[in-house]
Amino acid sequence: MDIQNLNHKDIKFIHEMLPLGWEDVVPIFDWYTHTDFCYPVKVCIDKKIVGIGAAIVHNKSAWLAHIIVHADYRNQGIGKELTQSLVDTSYSKGCETIYLLATELGEPVYKKIGFETETEYMIYTCDATNGKFKMDENIIAISNDFKKQILNLDRQVSGEVRILVLEQHLSDGFLFLKDNKVQGFYIPNLGNGLIIATTNIAGIELMKLRLTLKDFAAFPIDNLNGTAFMKQNNFKKDRSEKRMRLGKKRNWQPQNIYNSIGGNLG
Secondary structure: OEEEEOOHHHHHHOHHHOOOOOOOOHHHHHHHHOOOOEEEEEEEEOOEEEEEEEEEEEOOEEEEEEEEEOHHHOOOOHHHHHHHHHHHHHHHOOOOEEEEEEOOOOHHHHHHHOOEEEEEEEEEEOOOOOOOOOOOOOEEEOOHHHHHHHHHHHHHHHOOOOHHHHOOOHHHOEEEEEOOEEEEEEEOOOOOOEEEEOOHHHHHHHHHHHHOOOOEEEEEOOOHHHHHHHHHOOOEEEEEEEEEEEEOOOOOOHHHEEEOOOOOOO
16 A cells, blocks of 8 residues: 555546545645645555545645545555555644544544544535525625635634635625625635534524525534525435544634534645
8 A cells, every 4th residue: 555645647536436425526636736734645555546635725734635545445445544644744734623424334434543423514505506595795706805804704713824825715705894894704615615604594594595505505504504504495414524623722712613614724
């Protein structure tokens, strides 16, 4: 077993490794290979790629993502070795906390390494987008005038410093503004569409805006207001994923996350 950096030329081999029902991760790995704070790796046996994964580093924290082992090579310890390699890389970059979202298949592997469950992310689905929702008058496009407030709000809620990721997408986002104070923001093109809000009104109104184009939502089980809104609008629970942590516990506010970025970024 040989663990190496995954390069752009390796991406064409990823398709055949994806489990049934998984999204196409090729564009995501393409982004990993071109981004300075991402560290994608591959596991090779007899020169064949049989495992992939990535670490995404945000200052003192990291997320491990898209840890995939080819179906023909599972139950051979490859997933554990691959994950441990990403953990070692994260620590070498100065990280104190490492996160991941675990599927039912991956959870036992991560527990063996020392990861513990912090909470669950619930994924809700509906048969169609909801055209009845209208944009609230307090929602406006993001401008540089409010950039500092947005970054501070994200740090307060996530417990992480995610400036490098957020800055790439802020120009396409929206915020909920009340008395010149940002109460929430929505970034459509960041993963599944990050929504963070400090008030229930801001969170729900931004959810409505997102759901005019999307037929699913994902957020921590701790967000009871979001859960109630899903039920009121006939969204059904599709599945859940465990949010797991290794290392230092960080202060974060899961009840204020109204839609998550995705399994690779939290």
